[in-house]
Amino acid sequence: MAFEMARMGPTRRSSDEFVQSSDEEASFADMVFGFMEEGQNLSGNSSNSDNYDDEDDENSYNFEENKAFWKEQEQTLQGTLYRTSSIETKIRQATKEALREFCAADNQCLCSRPVAKGCRNCLKREVCNRLINVGYNCALCKSKWKSSPDIPSGEHTYLEVLDNSNPKKGVVRVVIELNFRAEFEMARASEEYNQLISRLPEVFIGKSERLGALIKILCSAAKKCMKEKKMHLGPWRKHKYMQAKWLGTCERIKPTTMPLAFSYRQPKPKASMLTFDLLESLPGLHCSTAVEVV
Structure with missing residues (x-):
């Protein structure tokens, strides 16, 4: 729900968005x-x-x-990203394995309405099913919110794992966003903002509290960036809108098993954790290398 549009474009945004770089940057x-x-x-x-x-x-x-x-x-961003708990580490490792298995095969979407150049919905569903198969309480989460004076209406789909292995801590909510960095990328952003966004992992796996802290940092940076450039901050960039995506009320959906055509092949060399970028591999759902999740 985050396509970067012109300022006077539609207020409803999808969660896939690409950045256009600017060649004119004054000192x-x-x-x-x-x-x-x-x-x-x-x-x-x-x-x-x-x-x-x-x-x-x-x-x-x-x-x-x-x-x-x-x-x-x-x-502050790096400090928030580098802190992690044991449950986050375990789910991150399981997700990494699920993505590696998925990308090791030639997957051809057989949905009734396939998307050109690949299907992100199939990727989310397959990763979710693989996490369920290894024992995690994972589900597809669909958040949906109504318009308000501050933000437009919208909806977003992501993965969520609920863990209650530690009774003292209660239920721990871990969010999995397979396209995290792109959700915050902006066309015509400043060099400082783009550098900050480059620090984000393409795949985010973390507790909802950690995600909330990151959203606060990134929305504050987006507001500062637009102010410096004397541009209007789109309502889909505001803190409340980003919170509604992952931290609002959502519907948990157990994914159904859909047919996929697989063509298995030998695993390829692993990519570095520092160079892995799903933006390059997701559009066609063909991975040139096995992946490492940051």
């Missing part, structure tokens, strides 16, 4: 110094020069303030 420092040189050439008045000095101090302060903001966001 803030060059802009500041260029403005000062132009002012000195146009006027030799000492009072005007004092004004330019004041503006330079203010711009330098804003530059340092923005730099500190993005550095803090990146550090």
